[in-house]
Amino acid sequence: MTTLARPATSSITLNAIAPITVRQYQQMIAHGILTPADQVELLEHWVVQKMPKSPEEHEGTLDLLGAALRAVVPSGWLIRMQQAIVLADSQPEPDFAIVRGNVRSFLTRHPGVEDVAVVIEVAGSSLLRDQRDKGRIYARAGLPVYWVVNLEVRQIEVYSQPSGPTAPGQPEPAYGAMTAYSVGQQVPLQLEQQTFYLAVADCLP
Numbered sequence: 001m002t003t004l005a006r007p008a009t010s011s012i013t014l015n016a017i018a019p020i021t022v023r024q025y026q027q028m029i030a031h032g033i034l035t036p037a038d039q040v041e042l043l044e045h046w047v048v049q050k051m052p053k054s055p056e057e058h059e060g061t062l063d064l065l066g067a068a069l070r071a072v073v074p075s076g077w078l079i080r081m082q083q084a085i086v087l088a089d090s091q092p093e094p095d096f097a098i099v100r101g102n103v104r105s106f107l108t109r110h111p112g113v114e115d116v117a118v119v120i121e122v123a124g125s126s127l128l129r130d131q132r133d134k135g136r137i138y139a140r141a142g143l144p145v146y147w148v149v150n151l152e153v154r155q156i157e158v159y160s161q162p163s164g165p166t167a168p169g170q171p172e173p174a175y176g177a178m179t180a181y182s183v184g185q186q187v188p189l190q191l192e193q194q195t196f197y198l199a200v201a202d203c204l205p
Contacts, residue, residue: 019045022091041084042091043137050093051126057151057205061122062095065149065203069096072189072196077117078102085119086110087141092134095149096120098191113141117191120147127152139163140173145190154204155182 020028025042028034039050053059062081069079080097091110098118099111119138123130130148138146139162146159161176181187183204186197 020047021045022086022089025091041093043133044089051129053124053126058122058124060205061149061151061203064205065096065120065122068198068202069098069189072198073098073191074194074196076100076102077191078105080106080111084110085116086112087137087143090137090141092137094119094134095122098189113143116143118145118147118189119143120149122149122151124151131157135159135175136173139175140165146175147187149203150180151204155180156187156200156203157181158187 020042022042025034025047028047034040034047040047041050042048066079066081073079078099078101080099082093082095083097084091084093085097085099086109096118097111097116097120099106099115100117101111101115105115121130121134127148127150135146135148139159142162142164144160144162146162148157148159150157157178157180159175159178163171163173163176166173181200183201185200187200187203189196189198
């Protein structure tokens with residue numbers, strides 16, 4: 001299994017020497033040991049530094065993709081941007097998660113696997129981590145659909161058919177299918193029995 005990079009920020013150095021549970025991570029946040037300034041997330045029981053982003057390209061893509069999603073996502077679903085979701089071994093903060101609910105559904109808790117329809121990462125410098133490490137984490141959790149907005153080759157990669165957890169000695173968790181959509185195509189967004197379409201060109205800078 002690939003070892004994820006551990007953070008170097010001073011406020012969490014002492015807590016990064018051993019794996020921690022999701023509950024311990026949440027307590028560290030609640031008690032101010034970790035703050036938003038630390039720019040970290042919990043992945044596979046390790047507190048790790050978030051990958052640096054290109055401010056213009058990454059944030060501009062968030063604006064474009066957010067607008068495209070809001071144009072099609074219907075009532076009953078909530079688009080959350082860079083906010084935590086809770087998995088068995090991780091508390092990542094994906095660029096987008098489309099979850100069942102409304103603005104009041106998650107005032108006292110983070111969404112869990114049962115709430116999430118689609119999780120999305122915008123990948124520039126973080127491409128390898130998003131494709132490999134986040135893909136493994138999301139597939140192990142059983143998140144049904146995972147998009148990687150690949151800025152390097154200007155395409156949206158849609159991963160589906162998560163393996164769920166795998167036994168020791170077996171291949172790592174992974175998605176069984178991936179379809180890439182390029183500029184000039186439309187990417188389907190499946191929300192239960194409804195399918196919506198986004199033009200890839202509208203989602204990319």
